[in-house]
Every structure is written in structure tokens, then in C-alpha cells.
Amino acid sequence: MNHIIGALAPTPTPSVKTLTVDEDSAGQRLDNFLMRHLKGVPKTHVYRIIRSGEVRVNKGRASAEQRVEAGDLIRLPPVRISAQVQAKADAPAPAREFPVLMEDECMMAIDKPAGVAVHGGSGVSFGVIEQLRRARPASTNLELVHRLDRETSGVLLVAKKRSALKNLQDQFRDRETGKTYLALVLGLWPSNKKVIDSPLFKYTVENGVGEGERRVKVVGKDDPNGMRSITLVRVARTVGPYTLLEVTIKTGRTHQIRVHLASQGHPIAGDDKYGDFEQNKILQKMGLKRMFLHAWQLKFQHPQSHRLVTLQAPLPPELKNFVDSVQPPIIQPHLDV
Structure with a gap:
């Protein structure tokens, strides 16, 4: 996929982009979907462009909690970040495993340590999920089921299948x-x-x-x-x-x-x-x-x-x-x- 955010001079001024949601992304919350595609953009800014209506789903306003479906058209406004932040965002996350509390074919639960963000954003270039994906390249559908604050430790669920992600997130909701x-x-x-x-x-x-x-x-x-x-x-x-x-x-x-x-x-x-x-x-x-x-x-x-x-x-x-x-x-x- 082409980069959707302009960053390094002298690249052209960022323009409006449209993304099509694929099957693997179906069922994700809109904010989580955007954070996967707007790497390096602070979470606060992602929520701001959603609230302002600059992000559109099938030409309509949407909330951060809305779940995207396969085939949805997501309008992204121009988003500019500094060359330093872009370079940091493009750098691969270091592979890391975390203590596993349970794991099977559809999900896993880890014991997240304090001081580690669950995902990248807001000045953090990577978190638990990016490190797990790097450590487990064969697991192509790893997704966070829920979140913990960066300074909070403890039980964190990660889905390994799209069906498990939707089921567990429905239980939380x-x-x-x-x-x-x-x-x-x-x-x-x-x-x-x-x-x-x-x-x-x-x-x-x-x-x-x-x-x-x-x-x-x-x-x-x-x-x-x-x-x-x-x-x-x-x-x-x-x-x-x-x-x-x-x-x-x-x-x-x-x-x-x-x-x-x-x-x-x-x-x-x-x-x-x-x-x-x-x-x-x-x-x-x-x-x-x-x-x-x-x-x-x-x-x-x-x-x-x-x-x-x-x-x-x-x-x-x-x-x-x-x-x-x-x-x-x-x-x-x-x-x-």
C-alpha cells in the first residue's frame, strides 16, 4: 500500500486519500483501523480528525467506536508529520515475546509489563501488538482485543483470528x-x-x-x-x-x-x-x-x-x-x- 501520509521533504503536500477496507480488517473499530494506517500520527490527532468529521466512512460521518466492514470506503484527510517522526514510524518494531498466560489457535493472553504501550501512537513508535507481530510473522491476524494504559500491567487479550476478535470485543462492549x-x-x-x-x-x-x-x-x-x-x-x-x-x-x-x-x-x-x-x-x-x-x-x-x-x-x-x-x-x- 502506498504511504498515506506525507512526511519527508521534498515530498508533495499530503492530499486526501481513500482506503478500501479488506476482509482481514472487517470488524475492527475505526480508530484501530486508522492507527494501523496512520503510523506515527499521535492518537490525539487521530481522534480529532474523526470527531471533526474529516474522516468519512462511505461518505458519512463516523465515530471512533464504529466497526468497519469489508468494502467500506474510508476517506482520510491530508495529514502531515515531521520527517523525524515519519522515519521513526517506518522503522520496524523490535521483535518481542511477552509472558503468556494462555494461548490456543484463536487467541492468547499475555501479562503486559508496566511501561509498555499496547500499540504505537502519541509519540510511541511501537507497542505490544507491533512487537508481537514482528516476533510472530506467521500469525497474520494478531489484533488487540482491548487496551491497558501504558503504566498499567497485567492481563491483556490478543486475538489470532478475526472471528475471535469480534466475539471478544462484543463481550467487552x-x-x-x-x-x-x-x-x-x-x-x-x-x-x-x-x-x-x-x-x-x-x-x-x-x-x-x-x-x-x-x-x-x-x-x-x-x-x-x-x-x-x-x-x-x-x-x-x-x-x-x-x-x-x-x-x-x-x-x-x-x-x-x-x-x-x-x-x-x-x-x-x-x-x-x-x-x-x-x-x-x-x-x-x-x-x-x-x-x-x-x-x-x-x-x-x-x-x-x-x-x-x-x-x-x-x-x-x-x-x-x-x-x-x-x-x-x-x-x-x-x-x-
């Missing part, structure tokens, strides 16, 4: 999966606070380099821009002056757990966006070098056999070691911490 995280928060969480039902609003703040930074905040229940967001919280154990929580999300909003917990006065330890920055400095000196949020357990129906699958990713050593350094662990059979 219809809230048929069970996603439970482990989060260490500042302070002692009240044990009777078990449900957070607060709408969230996603907005953009300028970061000084021409692209906005994505942020989320809690808004009132009567706010027309708010998206209903539900988080269930259970105290797993206290860790000195902190609390280790099991957090199950019933809606999958951007930064939902981070914003919901912070809105209750108990931000996640090490959260550099919604956390307590002064406390984060202290925590770093104590050995916590990352945000303490881990995608611990995921329940879903297998896309082929339809049996219930429950996967767990043990707490990473850097998080377990921090907990142990603050307070010796209390053995609890339901948690591998």
Missing part, C-alpha cells in the same frame, strides 16, 4: 466480561465504600506542542457530557498507611479507576496524572517507581468453546516487593500478592 484490578491507594479506604457511580467527562488540555493531552474528570449526574461510569471496590488488605483494593469496573471508560479513586480522596500510589505528586516523590524514594495499578483478573467466555475462562496475572515483583517492604503480607487464598 456488552459488559459481559469481568475485569478486576489491584490498586494501592493513599490512606485507609472506608470498608463501607463499595460502589462509585459517578459520570466521567473526557477532555483535552494543550500540552504546548500542538497536540492536546487527554484527561478525564468526574462531573455531575445531570451533566449532558458525562458518561455513566461504575466502579466496584473491595478492601483486600491494609498496607501500613495505604490500602490495597480489588477494583472491578462495570464500564470501561478512559482512566476510570484512576479518576474514580482519586475523586474519593484516595489516589493511586504513583499515579503521575491524577495522583498526589508530593506523596509520589516520597514513594519513589521508598522504591515505588511506577503507578500501583495492575490488571489482576479477567473473566470472559471463550470465543470458540464458549466456556468460562478466568485468568489471573500475579502481582509483578516490583509491586509485591514494595508491599512487603512496607508491611509483611497477610496470606489470603484469593489473592496472589
Whole structure:
């Protein structure tokens, strides 16, 4: 396929392009489809051109969540990126395998480490999916089923067949999966606070380099821009002056757990966006070098056999070691911490 974004001088000014969705791409979300073709373009810009209506599907406006079908015509506006960014985007991702929690012919689940993006974009030239594709050239249909924040570790599903991708993404969209995280928060969480039902609003703040930074905040229940967001919280154990929580999300909003917990006065330890920055400095000196949020357990129906699958990713050593350094662990059979 010809490049669809102009970058290196003295290439001509980028022009409008039209892509035809092939069979292998059918069923993908529009934003994921675009990110595969607009390599090097920040995610914030991809979402911006979708929201503005510059991206068209079969001549009509479309949303980021819309799924493309084989034969759809996708209009792409002119998009220019710097020669440096283009060269970086064109460089092949280094091959890398990740710890495998389960794998069969139609899907795999990995234990994603913190600090690794799930895909390229927004200043990151590659992520988990690009590295897996490079490591497994014979697997031609590897696709992310869902996402995790770059600084969040834990269970991540990758489809190996288009049918599995659609089935699993439908389960996520219809809230048929069970996603439970482990989060260490500042302070002692009240044990009777078990449900957070607060709408969230996603907005953009300028970061000084021409692209906005994505942020989320809690808004009132009567706010027309708010998206209903539900988080269930259970105290797993206290860790000195902190609390280790099991957090199950019933809606999958951007930064939902981070914003919901912070809105209750108990931000996640090490959260550099919604956390307590002064406390984060202290925590770093104590050995916590990352945000303490881990995608611990995921329940879903297998896309082929339809049996219930429950996967767990043990707490990473850097998080377990921090907990142990603050307070010796209390053995609890339901948690591998």
C-alpha cells in the first residue's frame, strides 16, 4: 500500500486519500483501523480528525467506536508529520515475546509489563501488538482485543483470528466480561465504600506542542457530557498507611479507576496524572517507581468453546516487593500478592 501520509521533504503536500477496507480488517473499530494506517500520527490527532468529521466512512460521518466492514470506503484527510517522526514510524518494531498466560489457535493472553504501550501512537513508535507481530510473522491476524494504559500491567487479550476478535470485543462492549484490578491507594479506604457511580467527562488540555493531552474528570449526574461510569471496590488488605483494593469496573471508560479513586480522596500510589505528586516523590524514594495499578483478573467466555475462562496475572515483583517492604503480607487464598 502506498504511504498515506506525507512526511519527508521534498515530498508533495499530503492530499486526501481513500482506503478500501479488506476482509482481514472487517470488524475492527475505526480508530484501530486508522492507527494501523496512520503510523506515527499521535492518537490525539487521530481522534480529532474523526470527531471533526474529516474522516468519512462511505461518505458519512463516523465515530471512533464504529466497526468497519469489508468494502467500506474510508476517506482520510491530508495529514502531515515531521520527517523525524515519519522515519521513526517506518522503522520496524523490535521483535518481542511477552509472558503468556494462555494461548490456543484463536487467541492468547499475555501479562503486559508496566511501561509498555499496547500499540504505537502519541509519540510511541511501537507497542505490544507491533512487537508481537514482528516476533510472530506467521500469525497474520494478531489484533488487540482491548487496551491497558501504558503504566498499567497485567492481563491483556490478543486475538489470532478475526472471528475471535469480534466475539471478544462484543463481550467487552456488552459488559459481559469481568475485569478486576489491584490498586494501592493513599490512606485507609472506608470498608463501607463499595460502589462509585459517578459520570466521567473526557477532555483535552494543550500540552504546548500542538497536540492536546487527554484527561478525564468526574462531573455531575445531570451533566449532558458525562458518561455513566461504575466502579466496584473491595478492601483486600491494609498496607501500613495505604490500602490495597480489588477494583472491578462495570464500564470501561478512559482512566476510570484512576479518576474514580482519586475523586474519593484516595489516589493511586504513583499515579503521575491524577495522583498526589508530593506523596509520589516520597514513594519513589521508598522504591515505588511506577503507578500501583495492575490488571489482576479477567473473566470472559471463550470465543470458540464458549466456556468460562478466568485468568489471573500475579502481582509483578516490583509491586509485591514494595508491599512487603512496607508491611509483611497477610496470606489470603484469593489473592496472589
